[in-house]
Every structure is written in C-alpha cells, then in structure tokens.
Amino acid sequence: MNITVWNEFRHEKLNAAVAAIYPEGIHHVIAKGLQQEGVNVQTATLDEVEHGLTDKVLRETDVLIWWGHKAHEEVEDEIVQKIYQRVLEGMGMIVLHSGHFSKIFKKLMGTSCDLKWRQxxxxxxxxVVDPSHPIVAGIGEYIELEKEEMYGEFFDIPEPESLLFLSWFAGGEVFRSGCTYSRGKGKIFYFRPGHETYPTYHNPQIIKVIRNAxxxxxPIVGPQLQFGKTDPLEKL
Incomplete structure (x- = not known):
C-alpha cells in the first residue's frame, strides 16, 4: 500500500508553539506513525510544485491523508479536480480535523461542511459508536484527549454511511467525529481530532485509528466503472 500524507505545513513555520510540538511538521509525525512492513509512506505539502501532488504521485497513491487549515483557498482547483477524479477511480481518502473545510472535502460532500468551534x-x-467497524479495531470504548479544540453540531455534512466516533467535550457539546462515505470506487473517512497547538498526533490511539482507516x-480490485452509451448484453 502506498500512502501520501498531505499537509499545508504553514502553522509549523509561523507559530513557535506549533513548531515545538511538530518541529518537522504534522505530516512527518503522521507518516512516521504509519510506517510498517508492506506500507510505503511519502509526504507532500502545499508549497511544493503542484502541492506535491503531481500526476505521478496521485496515480501511485492508494490512500491520501489530508490536513489543512489556514490556506484552503490556496489549493489550486485543477489539483482538487485531479484528486476528486482519483477518489472516484478508487483512491482512498482520509480527511483530518480542519480539513473538513478543504475544497476537496466540500466537493466530495456537496455541502458547506460548516460547524461550530471553540479554540x-x-x-x-x-x-466508539460502531465497535464492529475495522477502523476502530484495537480501540477501547473511547479515546480521551486532555486538550483539544472543540467542534460542535450542527455539522453540515451528508448523512454518514457509517458513524464510528461521537465526541463529547467538557463544554457540553457533541460532534460526529468519525464518518465514512463512498464516492465512485473510493472510500472516504473524516476524523475530527488534530488541532495544531495540541500533541494529538503523538497519541498512539489516534495514529492507530488513522492506520486502520x-x-x-x-483500493480493492474490482470492475472498471463504465458510463455512457452501451451495447445490449448478449442473450443468455
């Protein structure tokens, strides 16, 4: 399996507090946590040529992991369209934390993807609200994070095909924090935690969820999608 971890890599360069937690970038910590036998992990960032997501990189990527926050609008529409097409063709996609407001996630969802928040x-x-799902394998009843940014309902997304995590915050809010979807042949997982000023991606349980996801x-081997005019099937 070939995984590409994408990150804006802006906060780490501009905010000393973030740099102290993720000196080489959020993408580097996630990638390191995903490395295991049989898995090839590479990274890509916003300021690279084509955001690091060239045709070759996308063609060879089985699963794309996306972290974005302050520079969603800087992602070129042409690259978004290429990612979208690859998802339809079968590339998996994992969208983390504030990636809910990225161009690609909003395009895949077809909604505003807006929500309440408190930093x-x-x-x-x-x-864990669906203990039978493979994404939560090896996770107990819940994951507890001492400090995180609050996201609260209403979260303007389509009804998830599977809801895996429901968050509760000390302020009383709840949030649908682990949602799965399918688009074309591609599978999508949105996973909420991961604000840049907290060491969330150093938590082994969080990394385990991402690895499971x-x-x-x-991608799975299956028939190619066929659209448009077609000839009649042969009579049986």
Missing amino acids: VGEKERLW AQWAA
Missing part, C-alpha cells in the same frame, strides 16, 4: 483547549472524549480505505 480553547478542553477535554474531549471520542466514544488507511487499510480500510485502500
């Missing part, structure tokens, strides 16, 4: 570090408990979202 005050508070306790979050991510309750990559295995789940990886």
Whole structure:
C-alpha cells in the first residue's frame, strides 16, 4: 500500500508553539506513525510544485491523508479536480480535523461542511459508536484527549454511511467525529481530532485509528466503472 500524507505545513513555520510540538511538521509525525512492513509512506505539502501532488504521485497513491487549515483557498482547483477524479477511480481518502473545510472535502460532500468551534483547549472524549467497524479495531470504548479544540453540531455534512466516533467535550457539546462515505470506487473517512497547538498526533490511539482507516480505505480490485452509451448484453 502506498500512502501520501498531505499537509499545508504553514502553522509549523509561523507559530513557535506549533513548531515545538511538530518541529518537522504534522505530516512527518503522521507518516512516521504509519510506517510498517508492506506500507510505503511519502509526504507532500502545499508549497511544493503542484502541492506535491503531481500526476505521478496521485496515480501511485492508494490512500491520501489530508490536513489543512489556514490556506484552503490556496489549493489550486485543477489539483482538487485531479484528486476528486482519483477518489472516484478508487483512491482512498482520509480527511483530518480542519480539513473538513478543504475544497476537496466540500466537493466530495456537496455541502458547506460548516460547524461550530471553540479554540480553547478542553477535554474531549471520542466514544466508539460502531465497535464492529475495522477502523476502530484495537480501540477501547473511547479515546480521551486532555486538550483539544472543540467542534460542535450542527455539522453540515451528508448523512454518514457509517458513524464510528461521537465526541463529547467538557463544554457540553457533541460532534460526529468519525464518518465514512463512498464516492465512485473510493472510500472516504473524516476524523475530527488534530488541532495544531495540541500533541494529538503523538497519541498512539489516534495514529492507530488513522492506520486502520488507511487499510480500510485502500483500493480493492474490482470492475472498471463504465458510463455512457452501451451495447445490449448478449442473450443468455
């Protein structure tokens, strides 16, 4: 399996507090956590040529992991369209935290993907609400994070095909924090935690969920999608 971890890589360069937690970037920590036998992990960032997502990179990527926040509008529409097409063809996609507002996630969802938020570090408990799903394999009843940014309902997304995590925050809010979708042949997982000023991606349980999700979202062998005019099937 070939995984590409994409990150804006802006906060780490501009904010000393973020750089202290992720000195080589959020993408580097996630990539390191995903490395294991049989898995090839590479990274790409916003300021690289074609955002690091050339035709060759996308063609060879089985699962794309996306972290974005402050520069969604800087992602070129042409690259978004190429990612979208690859998802329809079968590339898996994992969208993290504030990537909910990225161009590609909004295009895949067809909604505003807006929500409530509060950037005050508070306790979050991510309750597992579908213990039979492979993405939560090896996770207990919940994951507890001492400090995270609050996201709250209403979250303007389509009804998830599977809801895996429901978050509760110390302020009383709840949030659909782990949602799966399919588009064409591609599988998509949105996973909420991961604000840049907290060490969320150093948490082994968070990385385990992302690793499980990559295995789940990886392309499967199947028939090519056929559209348009076609000849009648042969009579049986």
